[in-house]
Amino acid sequence: MSTVDLPVAPPAPRPGRRKEGQSPPWRLRDRLGLGLAWCLGLLFCAVAVAIVVYFLIQGIKYVRPSLFVTNPVTTANGTSGGGFLDPLLGTFLVTAMAMVVALPVGISIAVWLSEYGRPAALARVAESTIEMIAGIPSIVLALFGVLLFEAPVLGFLSSSAGGVVFGRSFFAAGTMLSLVALPLVVTNVRAGLEAIPNHVREASYALGKTRIATTRRVLLPAARPSVLTGAMLGAGRVIGDTAIIVVLLGATLTFNAAGSTPLLSTLRGTGSTLTYYVFYNAPTGEGNQPSRAYAAAFVLLVIVLALNVGVDVATRRARRLLWSS
Amino acid sequence: MEFLKPPPVRRLSGEETPGPAPATPDVPAPGNGNGNGGASALVGRGRRRIVSTPLAIDRMHADELSVAYGRKLAVDSVSLPIRQGEVLALIGPSGCGKTTLLRSLNRLTELSRDVTVSGRITLDDLDISAIDSTALRRRVTMVFQQPNPFPMSVFDNIAYVLREQASRRPKRSALRGAVHDAVSRAGLLDELGDDLNHPALRLSGGQQQRLCIARALAADPEVLLLDEPCSALDPKSTQVIEDLIVKLREDVAVVIVTHNLQQAYRVADYVGFMYLGKLVEYGSASQLFHAPREQRTKEYVRGEFG
Numbered sequence: 001m002s003t004v005d006l007p008v009a010p011p012a013p014r015p016g017r018r019k020e021g022q023s024p025p026w027r028l029r030d031r032l033g034l035g036l037a038w039c040l041g042l043l044f045c046a047v048a049v050a051i052v053v054y055f056l057i058q059g060i061k062y063v064r065p066s067l068f069v070t071n072p073v074t075t076a077n078g079t080s081g082g083g084f085l086d087p088l089l090g091t092f093l094v095t096a097m098a099m100v101v102a103l104p105v106g107i108s109i110a111v112w113l114s115e116y117g118r119p120a121a122l123a124r125v126a127e128s129t130i131e132m133i134a135g136i137p138s139i140v141l142a143l144f145g146v147l148l149f150e151a152p153v154l155g156f157l158s159s160s161a162g163g164v165v166f167g168r169s170f171f172a173a174g175t176m177l178s179l180v181a182l183p184l185v186v187t188n189v190r191a192g193l194e195a196i197p198n199h200v201r202e203a204s205y206a207l208g209k210t211r212i213a214t215t216r217r218v219l220l221p222a223a224r225p226s227v228l229t230g231a232m233l234g235a236g237r238v239i240g241d242t243a244i245i246v247v248l249l250g251a252t253l254t255f256n257a258a259g260s261t262p263l264l265s266t267l268r269g270t271g272s273t274l275t276y277y278v279f280y281n282a283p284t285g286e287g288n289q290p291s292r293a294y295a296a297a298f299v300l301l302v303i304v305l306a307l308n309v310g311v312d313v314a315t316r317r318a319r320r321l322l323w324s325s
Numbered sequence: 326m327e328f329l330k331p332p333p334v335r336r337l338s339g340e341e342t343p344g345p346a347p348a349t350p351d352v353p354a355p356g357n358g359n360g361n362g363g364a365s366a367l368v369g370r371g372r373r374r375i376v377s378t379p380l381a382i383d384r385m386h387a388d389e390l391s392v393a394y395g396r397k398l399a400v401d402s403v404s405l406p407i408r409q410g411e412v413l414a415l416i417g418p419s420g421c422g423k424t425t426l427l428r429s430l431n432r433l434t435e436l437s438r439d440v441t442v443s444g445r446i447t448l449d450d451l452d453i454s455a456i457d458s459t460a461l462r463r464r465v466t467m468v469f470q471q472p473n474p475f476p477m478s479v480f481d482n483i484a485y486v487l488r489e490q491a492s493r494r495p496k497r498s499a500l501r502g503a504v505h506d507a508v509s510r511a512g513l514l515d516e517l518g519d520d521l522n523h524p525a526l527r528l529s530g531g532q533q534q535r536l537c538i539a540r541a542l543a544a545d546p547e548v549l550l551l552d553e554p555c556s557a558l559d560p561k562s563t564q565v566i567e568d569l570i571v572k573l574r575e576d577v578a579v580v581i582v583t584h585n586l587q588q589a590y591r592v593a594d595y596v597g598f599m600y601l602g603k604l605v606e607y608g609s610a611s612q613l614f615h616a617p618r619e620q621r622t623k624e625y626v627r628g629e630f631g
Contacts (some may be wrong), residue, residue: 197471197473199469199470199471199473200473200475202433202436202469203467203469203473203475203537203540204475205433205436205462206431206433206462206466206467206469206541207462207463207466207485207486207540207541207544208458208459208460208461208462208463208466208544209459209485209490210459210490210491212490212491213490213491216491217485217491218475218476218485221475221476221477222475222476
C-alpha cells in the first residue's frame with residue numbers, strides 16, 4: 001500500500017491473492033452456473049461415448065463376416081437365423097432411391113428460394129411447406145404413402161393381385177423417405193447459396209452471364225460443400241427411419257421380387273432395412289435374437305457415424321474457402 | 326518540361342482563397358524532374374504518365390442520364406464522354422452517385438429493384454438499351470470493390486468468361502492460349518508461372534483483384550469499369566494495379582470510381598467530380614486538381630469535405 005498522501009488517492013489494490021492484470025473472481029452464482037454447464041456437457045459426452053463404446057463392444061462380440069454375406073432365415077418356430085445381407089443392401093437401396101428423388105428436387109427448391117424467390121407469396125408458402133414436412137412424423141408420412149401407392153394408378157410401382165394393389169415396394173418407401181430427407185437438403189443448400197456474397201453474383205452478371213449460367217457454373221459449385229452436407233444429413237435420417245420401412249417396404253426380411261425384370265422386380269418388390277432387422281431381432285421383437293440385433297445396430301451406427309464425419313469434413317472445407325468479406 | 330512537376334493543389338487554391346492556405350506545409354522547390362517533386366498533402370506521388378495518348382476514340386456517351394432508386398435520385402442528368410486511350414476517374418464523397426453512374430453504363434442497375442433510368446447512353450453510337458444486356462456486359466465489363474474470383478482455379482475463372490453462358494465448350498486445351506493472354510495482360514503470368522490450376526481464392530488480395538481484371542479483359546471489352554478496385558488492397562498491390570490501369574487505357578476505355586483523390590490524380594487523364602448526383606465538374610486531371618472552376622470541386626479537392 002502506498003503511504004504517500006495524494007490529493008486523490010489511487011485506487012488501492014485489494015489485499016489478497018490476486019495478481020496484477022487478473023480479473024476479479026466470479027460470483028458464487030456464476031461459478032455454480034459454469035460448473036453446472038461443465039457437468040452437463042461432460043454428461044452428454046459420457047452418454048455419447050457410452051453408446052458408441054457399448055455398441056462397439058457388443059458389435060465386436062457378435063459381428064461375424066458371415067452375417068454380411070448370408071440372408072436372414074426364418075425358422076418354423078419364429079426365431080431367425082442367417083445374416084443380414086438383404087437388409088443391408090435394402091438400406092443402401094432405399095437410401096439411394098430416396099436421395100435420387102430428394103437431391104434434385106431439394107436443390108431446385110433451394111435455388112428457386114434463394115435466387116429467384118418470386119412471387120414472394122409463393123416463396124413464403126413453399127418455405128413454410130418445407131418446414132411443415134420437416135415436422136411431420138414419419139409414421140404419418142408412411143400412412144399417407146399407403147393411401148397414395150394403393151391407388152390403382154400407381155399400381156405399376158408395387159405388386160398387385162387380382163386388382164388389389166398392395167402399395168408396398170422400394171418405390172413407395174423410397175419416395176416417401178425422400179420427403180424425410182428433402183427439408184434437410186433444401187435448408188442446407190439454401191444456406192450455402194445465401195452465404196455466397198452478392199458481389200460474386202454481380203461479378204458473373206457483369207461478365208454478360210445469365211442468371212441460369214451463374215447458378216449452374218458459379219453458385220452451385222461454390223455451394224457444393226453445403227449440398228454434400230445436406231445430402232449426408234438427409235441420408236442419415238433416411239437410414240435411421242423405421243416407420244416408413246415397416247409400413248411401406250413390406251418388412252419382409254429378404255427381398256421379395258415382384259415380376260421378372262432383374263432390377264425393376266426388386267424395386268417393385270418388398271424388403272427391409274437394417275433398422276427393421278434390429279427392430280425384428282431386438283429382445284422385444286418377433287425374432288428375439290439379441291446378438292444379431294446388436295451386430296446389425298453396430299453396423300448401422302458405423303454407417304451413420306461415417307456420414308457425420310463426412311459432414312464435418314465438408315463443412316470444414318467450406319469454411320476454408322471463403323471470400324474476403 | 327513544366328508539366329512534369331505539377332504544382333501542389335493547395336498552394337494554387339490558396340492563391341484564390343487565401344483562407345486556410347497558410348496552414349498547409351510549404352511546398353518543396355520544384356525541379357527534381359521525376360514528377361515526384363510536388364509532394365503536397367494531396368499529391369503523394371507523381372502522375373503515372375503525363376502525356377495523354379494522342380489517339381482518343383469516343384466509345385461511350387452518357388447524355389442527360391438520370392438514375393433513381395424509387396423516389397431517390399442517385400444520378401441527376403449527367404452527361405459525359407468515355408474515350409478509349411484515356412482513363413476517366415469519377416470522384417466525389419460517399420453516396421454521390423458515382424458507383425450508380427458506373428453501374429448504369431453496363432445496365433447492372435437493372436438488377437436492383439425499383440430503379441428508373443432516363444436519358445441516353447450510347448456505346449459506339451448505339452443506344453445501350455437496344456443492345457441485349459448480356460452482349461452489352463461483355464462489351465462493357467466491370468471489376469468490383471471486393472476481389473471476387475469465383476471459387477475455382479485461375480484457369481477456370483477465365484475459361485468461364487470465354488465460354489458461352491453455361492456451356493462446357495470449347496474445351497480447356499482449346500482455350501489455353503486465350504487464358505494465357507488474359508492472365509498476362511493483367512500482369513499475373515509472371516507471378517503465377519504456368520500454374521493456372523491454382524485455386525483462385527488462395528491468391529493474395531492483390532492477385533485476386535488482378536485476376537478479376539484479367540477476367541474482365543478476357544471478354545475483350547471496349548470499356549472497362551472499375552469500381553474502387555483498390556480500396557480493399559494494400560499500397561503495394563494498389564501500385565501494381567494502378568500501373569496496369571495506365572497500361573490498359575490504350576486498348577480499352579477505362580472508367581475508374583475512386584474515393585482516393587491521390588489515386589485519381591495518379592491514374593486519370595480526365596476526372597469527373599460528382600456531388601449529390603450531379604456532375605459538378607468534368608475536365609482534364611491537371612485542370613480539375615490544379616485549377617478547379619467550381620467552388621465545390623475546389624473544396625473537395627482540398628479535402629474540406631467528403
